[in-house]
Amino acid sequence: MPYEVDLAVRVEDVLDDLSSEGRQEVMETIAAVLVRPESWPAPGGWEGALAFGPRSWVAFTAYLGGIQVYEVGWAG
Template identity: 70%
Template structure:
């Protein structure tokens, strides 16, 4: 089953401003969230979650067919 990832507009802007290394790590962290379905909050609810990479974080909420990323950060 294919999953979708929606990025909030401010997330798209933040990704553009990151260096390649930061963008790569954030995208890998988003991919990890998609693979680990059990670590997501209940779909279609008000709950959000954070997932941490080695130097980044991703804030997201879950839907039945994917996730929406509403915030990212990178400490590089």
């Protein structure tokens, strides 16, 4: 089943400001979250979750059919 990713506007802004290496790692971290729906919080609630890459992190919440990423970071 294909899942969707919604990015909050501030996430899009952060991605625009990152180097290509940082942007790629953050997107890989988001992709890793997307393919592991068992790691998502319960859909439709206020609960969020964090996922970490080697130098990145993403904060997200779930809804039926996908996730919404509301914060990202990269320590590069």
